[in-house]
Amino acid sequence: MSKRVRELLEAADPARGAQVGAGDVEALLLLARADITPHAAVVPARPRGSRLAVVGAACGAIVVVATAITVLQPTPGPPGSPAPSIVPDTTRVPADCLTPIADGLRATSYDGRTGRYEYLHMTGHSGYQIQMPGRPTGVATALFSHETSQWLAADGSGRMRVVRGAPTYPDEASRSFYAQHPDIGPKAGSETKDLRSGDFTVTVLPAANPAAMEQALYQPRENGPSQALVGVAGLNSQRVLDSAHRAAVLRFLAGTEGVTCRGEQTDPAGRSGIAVSAGGGRSPQPSPGDQGREYLLIDPQTGEVLASGVGDATAAGVVTWSTVYLERGHTDVLG
Template sequence: MSKRIRELLESADPARGVHVDQGDVEALLDRAGNDVTSLTSAEPPRRRASRLVPVGAFAVVVVAATTIVAVQTFSGPTGTAEPNLVPGSIAGSASCLTPVVDQLQSTSYDGGSGRYEYLRMTQSSGRSVQMTGGTTGMAVALHSQETARWLADDGSGRIRVVREAPEYPDEASRDFFAQRPQMLPTAGTETKELRPGELPLPTLPAADPVAMDRALYQPRENGPSQALVGVADLNRQRVLDLEHRAAVLRFLASTEGVTCRGEQTDPEGRTGIAVSADRGRGPQPSPGDQGREYLLFDARTGELLASSGNATTAGNVVWSTVYIERAYTDRLG
C-alpha cells in the first residue's frame, strides 16, 4: 500500500483516536449511552448546496469527501480522545491572519478584466463500498482530477475535467471495482461547452467581513468549521480580488473557533499559513473528536492555496482541493 493511500485511508477513518479496551463492549455501550447529543443534532451536519452542480449529463465534481467505515480494536486506557494536532498549532486564535491583511499584496490578476473568470484546481476523492458474497470488508477506490473552468457572467463558458485512473489500497478492492466499472468515473479528459444560462456565476458577497459572515457561515448550527467550508466553496466558484480576499481573512480572524496551525505546504510545494476549525462545535456540540476543516493561505497575497477536511494521526493535512491558477481572460482554453 502506498504512503499516499495509507494517509487518505487513515484520515477518513471515523474510528481514529477512539480508545476502547480490547473486547470491552460494555464500556463502549456505556459511552454511547452517555452521549449528550440530541436526536436532531445527531444528524449529519447540513451543507449549503454548492452552485457547482451537474450540467446535463456532465457533472462538475466539487469535493467528494469519502467516509470509510472501519472497525478497529485498541488496547490502552479508556477516556476522551485528544484531537490530532498539527505541528506548530496555536490554540484559540486566528490572529495570524491579521498581519497578512495588513500587508496584503496584489496578484497578477488583480485589476484585470476579461469575459471569463478562469479557475484551475485539483481535487482528490474516493469511494468505499461494502463487499458482499464470499468477500468481506470495504472496497476502496481513490482518484484525483484536475478541473479547469472558464465562466462568464451569463453562465456560458467551458469546463474541462481530466480524471486520473483510480488507485486501490489492496487487490480485493481492485478486483471488486474491476467487475463494476460503472461505479467509478472514467479516466480521461471530458470537456463541456456551456450555453448562456447553464452555470451563472454566483453573486459575490460584499467585500466586508460582516457580509462574508452572513453569506459563508451558513448553516450556523454546524459551528465554526462551516465558516471554513463556506470560504472553500466560494473559492471554487469565484475569483476573488484583493478587497474580497482581505474581507475573507478579516472574517476568519474574527470568527471564534478558527485556529492558527502554523505553516504548511501544499502538494504544489507552496508554503502558506494554515487555519482550522473543529467540526461538531456548534450550539449543540458533539462529544469526541469529529475532525477538522483546514484552509491554507498565501501569506503575501491572501489567496486560498488549498483546503481539506482530513489530517492523519501524525498531524499531516491531506489537502483534498488545491487551487492552482486564477485569472480573467477573453479566450477559452
C-alpha cells in the same frame, strides 16, 4: 440548478442504475470527510461536475489575448496521492495571524483586471464508494486524482474541463469489486463541457466586508467554525476574488471563534503558506469520536487560498490537502 445541468450530472453519474442496499452510515460519513466527491466547479461533482474530452498531456502555460492570469504553481499534471503534512500544535492560537496579511495585502496580476470569463485551475483528490451487495458494512472505495479547469461568465456560460487520473483502491476487496463491476465507478480520462447561458448558476460574490462574508459563508451556523472554512473553500472553487474580497475573507476568519492559526505549511505544489483550521463535529447531534479538522492554506503575501484540506484533531496535526488552487485570473478567451 438548471434542467440542462441536472441532465449533464445524471448522464455522467457512474453509479446510475446501481442498486445500493442498507449500509453503515457512520462509515460513509467518515469516508466522506476526506472529500469523497470533487468539490470543484465542474459538471458532475460536489456542486461542480466533471467535463472532459481526451487530453494527453497536462495543461501548460496559458497565453491568450486580454488575459490576466496568475500561475500560482506550474504543474505537469495531476499530482499523485497527497502527502500528509504535520502542522504544529497551535490549536489554541486564534486566527489573528490573518489580520496582518489583510492589512498588508499584496496585489496579484489579476487585481484590477477584467475579462468575460473568470478562470480557475485546480487539482485535487476525491473518491467514489458504493456498498457491496450482501455485505451491510462493506463499502467498496475507489480513489482518484482530478484536475479541473473552468472558464465561467456571469451568465453561467463558458467551459468546464476535468482530467481524472486512474483509480486506486485502499484494499483488495474494493479492487476486486470494481474489477468485477467495470461499469461502476470513476474512469480515467478527460471530458470537456461547453456551457450555454444559464447552464451553470454562478455563485454571487458577497460584499467585500467581514459581516457579509460571515452571512454568506458561515452557513449552516450550527455546524460550527469548520463550516466557515468549508464556505471559504467553496467560494474559492467558483470565483476569482479581488484584493478587497480577499481581505474581507481574512478578517472574517480572523474574527471567527474556533478558527485557529496552525503555523507555516507547504502544499502539494511546493508553496508555503499560513495554515488555519477549525474542528469538525460540532453540529447539534455530532457523531462520536474525533471528527477531525478543516484546513485552509493562505498565501502570506496576497491572501489567496492556496489549498484546502482535512486532518485529525490530535496534537500532531496531520493534514491532507485535498484541493490545490493553481491558477486564477480573467480572460476573454476559452481555453
